[in-house]
Amino acid sequence: MGMEGIGARVERKEDKRFITGKGRYTDDMVVPGMKHAHFVRSPHAHASIRNIDTSTAMKMPGVIGVLAGDELASDGIGSLICGWMIHSKDGSPMNMGDWRPLAQTKVRYVGDAVAVVVADTKAQARDAAEAVIVDYDVLPAVTEAVDALKDGAPLIHDNAPGNLIYDWEIGDSAAVDAAIAGAAHVTRLDLVNNRLVPNAMEPRAALGHYDEGEDHYTCWTTSQNPHVARLVMSAFYNVAPENKLRVIAPDVGGGFGSKIYIYPEEIVCLWASKKTGVPVKWVADRTESFLTDAHGRDHVTTIQMAFDADNKMLAVKADTIANLGAYMSLFSSVVPTFLHAILYSGQYVIPAIHCNMRTVYTNTAPVDAYRGAGRPETTFALERVVETAARELGISPAELRRKNYIREFPYQTPVILCYDSGNYEASLDAAMTAADYNGFPGRKAEAEARGMKRGIGMSSYIEACGIAPSAAVGSLGAGVGLWESAEVRVNAVGTIEVLTGSHSHGQGHETTFAQLVAQRFGVGIDSVSIVHGDTDKVQMGMGTYGSRSGAVGMSAVVKALDKVEAKAKKIAAHLMEADEADIVIEGGQVKVAGTDKALGWHEVSLNAYTAHNLPDGMEPGLKEGAFFDPTNFSFPAGCHICEVEVDPETGKTEIVQFVAADDFGNIINPMVVEGQVHGGVAQGIGQALLEGTHYDPETGQLLTASYMDYTMPRADDLPGYTVSNTVTPATTNPLGIKGCGEAGAIGAPPAVINAITDAIGNNDLAMPATPQRVWAALRSAQ
Amino acid sequence: MTTVSMTVNGRTVSGQCEDRTLLVQFIRENLGLTGTHVGCDTSQCGACVVHVDGKAVKSCTMLAAQANGSEVMTIEGLASGGDLHPVQAAFREHHGLQCGFCTPGMIMSAVDMINRYGGQLDEKTVRAELEGNICRCTGYHNIVKAILDAASKMGDGARVAAE
Ligand code: FES
Numbered sequence: 001m002g003m004e005g006i007g008a009r010v011e012r013k014e015d016k017r018f019i020t021g022k023g024r025y026t027d028d029m030v031v032p033g034m035k036h037a038h039f040v041r042s043p044h045a046h047a048s049i050r051n052i053d054t055s056t057a058m059k060m061p062g063v064i065g066v067l068a069g070d071e072l073a074s075d076g077i078g079s080l081i082c083g084w085m086i087h088s089k090d091g092s093p094m095n096m097g098d099w100r101p102l103a104q105t106k107v108r109y110v111g112d113a114v115a116v117v118v119a120d121t122k123a124q125a126r127d128a129a130e131a132v133i134v135d136y137d138v139l140p141a142v143t144e145a146v147d148a149l150k151d152g153a154p155l156i157h158d159n160a161p162g163n164l165i166y167d168w169e170i171g172d173s174a175a176v177d178a179a180i181a182g183a184a185h186v187t188r189l190d191l192v193n194n195r196l197v198p199n200a201m202e203p204r205a206a207l208g209h210y211d212e213g214e215d216h217y218t219c220w221t222t223s224q225n226p227h228v229a230r231l232v233m234s235a236f237y238n239v240a241p242e243n244k245l246r247v248i249a250p251d252v253g254g255g256f257g258s259k260i261y262i263y264p265e266e267i268v269c270l271w272a273s274k275k276t277g278v279p280v281k282w283v284a285d286r287t288e289s290f291l292t293d294a295h296g297r298d299h300v301t302t303i304q305m306a307f308d309a310d311n312k313m314l315a316v317k318a319d320t321i322a323n324l325g326a327y328m329s330l331f332s333s334v335v336p337t338f339l340h341a342i343l344y345s346g347q348y349v350i351p352a353i354h355c356n357m358r359t360v361y362t363n364t365a366p367v368d369a370y371r372g373a374g375r376p377e378t379t380f381a382l383e384r385v386v387e388t389a390a391r392e393l394g395i396s397p398a399e400l401r402r403k404n405y406i407r408e409f410p411y412q413t414p415v416i417l418c419y420d421s422g423n424y425e426a427s428l429d430a431a432m433t434a435a436d437y438n439g440f441p442g443r444k445a446e447a448e449a450r451g452m453k454r455g456i457g458m459s460s461y462i463e464a465c466g467i468a469p470s471a472a473v474g475s476l477g478a479g480v481g482l483w484e485s486a487e488v489r490v491n492a493v494g495t496i497e498v499l500t501g502s503h504s505h506g507q508g509h510e511t512t513f514a515q516l517v518a519q520r521f522g523v524g525i526d527s528v529s530i531v532h533g534d535t536d537k538v539q540m541g542m543g544t545y546g547s548r549s550g551a552v553g554m555s556a557v558v559k560a561l562d563k564v565e566a567k568a569k570k571i572a573a574h575l576m577e578a579d580e581a582d583i584v585i586e587g588g589q590v591k592v593a594g595t596d597k598a599l600g601w602h603e604v605s606l607n608a609y610t611a612h613n614l615p616d617g618m619e620p621g622l623k624e625g626a627f628f629d630p631t632n633f634s635f636p637a638g639c640h641i642c643e644v645e646v647d648p649e650t651g652k653t654e655i656v657q658f659v660a661a662d663d664f665g666n667i668i669n670p671m672v673v674e675g676q677v678h679g680g681v682a683q684g685i686g687q688a689l690l691e692g693t694h695y696d697p698e699t700g701q702l703l704t705a706s707y708m709d710y711t712m713p714r715a716d717d718l719p720g721y722t723v724s725n726t727v728t729p730a731t732t733n734p735l736g737i738k739g740c741g742e743a744g745a746i747g748a749p750p751a752v753i754n755a756i757t758d759a760i761g762n763n764d765l766a767m768p769a770t771p772q773r774v775w776a777a778l779r780s781a782q
Numbered sequence: 783m784t785t786v787s788m789t790v791n792g793r794t795v796s797g798q799c800e801d802r803t804l805l806v807q808f809i810r811e812n813l814g815l816t817g818t819h820v821g822c823d824t825s826q827c828g829a830c831v832v833h834v835d836g837k838a839v840k841s842c843t844m845l846a847a848q849a850n851g852s853e854v855m856t857i858e859g860l861a862s863g864g865d866l867h868p869v870q871a872a873f874r875e876h877h878g879l880q881c882g883f884c885t886p887g888m889i890m891s892a893v894d895m896i897n898r899y900g901g902q903l904d905e906k907t908v909r910a911e912l913e914g915n916i917c918r919c920t921g922y923h924n925i926v927k928a929i930l931d932a933a934s935k936m937g938d939g940a941r942v943a944a945e
């Protein structure tokens with residue numbers, strides 16, 4: 001490993017601009033003549049629209065235009081779609097309801113966009129939006145998925161009877177039922193995976209600019225995947241053909257899934273720019289973000305796990321209802337199915353698995369992937385039931401897991417996935433050592449002497465990352481391929497640009513992707529620039545989500561580097577009259593092995609462009625592109641241990657230690673990877689202890705729509721983390737990377753709840769485990 | 783409309799704004815200093831923290847007019863010449879930022895905290911003092927490390943300099 005190569009703890013190149021206030025986020029963009037948009041949103045969870053009167057608003061100061069849904073529809077702008085087809089078990093396709101960018105006849109959640117005002121200033125747009133009079137006929141609303149399925153529940157979309165989107169299953173139901181019937185022991189839990197609001201610190205924003213002279217649109221937006229945004233806005237929403245639409249995602253202040261999707265606002269800003277003849281910028285305020293960003297989780301699950309007399313797992317049965325909100329967001333259908341149900345083998349040999357999944361419309365914000373996306377829901381159910389089973393069986397949770405771990409790879413689970421590599425016991429051992437697990441009884445006794453309840457809990461999680469290969473996801477219903485692309489451009493002077501479709505919004509690609517080049521050619525990372533986030537610069541990309549930038553995005557870079565290296569060697573061999581096979585590239589030099597003949601890297605690149613002396617028939621230049629489509633998902637896994645102290649007087653939980661031992665395969669920059677774990681764990685602890693999303697069940701109003709009501713984890717709510725890695729390289733990409741972005745959010749919640757339930761001696765504890773809930777659970781256990 | 787004047791990062795500036803204009807809007811929109819961010823509507827997130835007359839202030843809680851005649855420092859004014867402020871350097875060294883959106887506010891709060899506590903900061907105090915700054919990316923671990931490291935490097939000298 002060089003100082004800046006693979007495995008080095010390199011400080012981030014992008015930090016300079018962020019720590020000096022020079023980051024460029026969408027709201028920082030200014031285009032000459034730019035005006036401001038404010039959306040008129042439904043104050044009701046469910047209502048018919050009788051009339052929209054914009055006449056007063058049109059006369060307000062500074063107002064340039066007030067536009068509503070009928071006009072948008074007559075201009076041919078399409079409805080928002082879900083890009084992954086799921087069929088119910090009876091073979092029928094999912095019931096996708098119509099989602100207009102601006103509602104025309106009906107609103108279905110509080111925050112549904114109805115009209116847009118464009119004005120000289122933000123304040124004027126907001127003032128005028130107040131003056132748009134929408135005549136609503138308020139309808140009864142339903143916010144909980146379980147209630148939406150009941151007879152007589154308000155019908156949200158006409159084409160989804162009973163509010164059911166699909167009723168889907170996977171696995172062998174008969175085998176599972178038989179195993180449960182004949183089991184020596186069955187543990188059953190009823191669980192709720194609480195709804196969360198992703199809360200990237202940068203609110204969503206869009207700036208649409210229609211250039212009449214060129215008949216061309218530019219959209220700056222807070223996107224994790226600008227190319228997908230362009231594709232979808234062109235192919236499905238008829239905003240503009242791809243060659244007439246440029247999407248730029250500049251610096252983006254966190255995403256966590258919520259910025260994958262294409263929302264109504266970017267479509268409307270582009271369209272409104274053409275209608276009004278001015279560039280139109282919209283920036284969400286925080287409450288708008290709470291109301292309209294896609295939320296995460298919101299599952300209600302019954303899980304059963306069956307054991308034989310030797311405590312070997314026989315079967316898992318999960319029955320889940322998932323709330324998808326008022327409309328089907330872009331990937332909402334796949335999260336509960338192929339990102340959730342097919343993970344029910346966890347790290348264990350389980351001969352029979354069955355999961356039934358019903359997804360449901362409610363009068364709430366759309367629900368889609370949020371950090372972990374489906375896998376946290378599976379892991380929570382599975383790791384809660386394993387820990388509970390250990391308690392019921394009277395054996396240590398570690399031993400129960402050890403006894404059932406998968407030990408031979410590749411391992412084909414009964415639910416599609418085939419794990420390529422792993423060593424689950426190694427991460428369990430590493431975590432137990434780091435946490436001094438065996439010393440826990442002593443610490444518990446000491447805490448008890450102080451009147452405190454101490455508990456310890458663990459989780460052994462697995463996730464499926466990379467989200468690929470394209471042909472496989474296509475056969476499962478995906479509307480897109482899930483490869484990644486890269487282009488490596490060596491300039492004449494030897495500096496290098498890497499163009500990637502993997503957008504960076506905190507992950508540090510500008511550094512870690514450059515490390516790949518430093519490793520390969522021995523050039524400094526300062527002479528490598530990573531270009532991403534602009535559809536005019538990078539030809540195509542699938543974006544950043546599902547911990548795929550390393551496993552898939554970097555692999556595309558590696559493939560392009562292979563091609564550049566091969567060509568550079570040919571040129572160098574020709575120039576030095578040596579055999580191509582003897583050429584080595586290291587330390588910025590291109591050498592003939594075993595001789596003192598060498599050329600500088602820049603001399604080779606210059607020759608590629610002067611083209612005065614190239615091998616016969618070779619094209620000038622040194623620039624190569626590649627697409628990488630992996631052969632399988634990758635499977636990061638690990639063990640998290642949480643130790644808590646609960647104050648029995650107040651029910652307040654303090655996390656006294658949190659240990660994560662993760663297997664992410666090979667690691668490019670340990671500093672960046674640790675940062676990903678810290679952030680993921682913080683979000684996982686947030687889910688377990690603090691974050692709850694509450695809609696009023698009668699009115700459908702979001703009661704937790706600001707930071708005064710929704711508890712974001714603060715520094716003093718969280719512990720320091722002890723993180724370490726074990727390594728089994730992935731076998732399905734050239735770098736052996738598994739992915740690290742989501743692990744923390746997946747592994748942490750069950751570890752925390754397992755620890756608290758251990759401390760209080762009551763298994764019945766909902767997330768977020770607020771002091772009030774913990775106190776009540778403790779009382780009822782006594 | 784009102785005319786407000788203030789010193790921002792050592793330069794005297796003035797501008798026209800509506801009475802209701804917040805200091806953060808004046809900084810971002812009138813002055814084009816976009817390093818100061820807006821992350822909420824309720825003065826909780828701290829993305830907008832600047833220094834007004836030497837004290838950390840959430841610039842979304844203050845009208846531009848209220849800052850008339852004040853000395854304001856934003857993140858853009860923290861480094862002197864080409865040299866990063868020790869807190870900026872520590873954030874980079876300890877990977878105390880990911881997406882960078884909370885970072886300007888975090889750094890301005892941290893500088894203020896170190897000014898007030900000097901070398902007396904410990905982890906518990908840093909975490910308590912960060913109550914008004916939300917970060918969704920880092921889990922705070924490395925932010926706390928960075929602030930403690932910067933505080934120890936700046937030591938009591940920081941306190942003296944601020945007084
Ligand atoms: S924008 Fe000022 S505290 Fe959030």
Ligand code: FES
Nearest residue numbers: 880881884917919
């Ligand atoms: S670094 Fe992204 S919010 Fe703090």
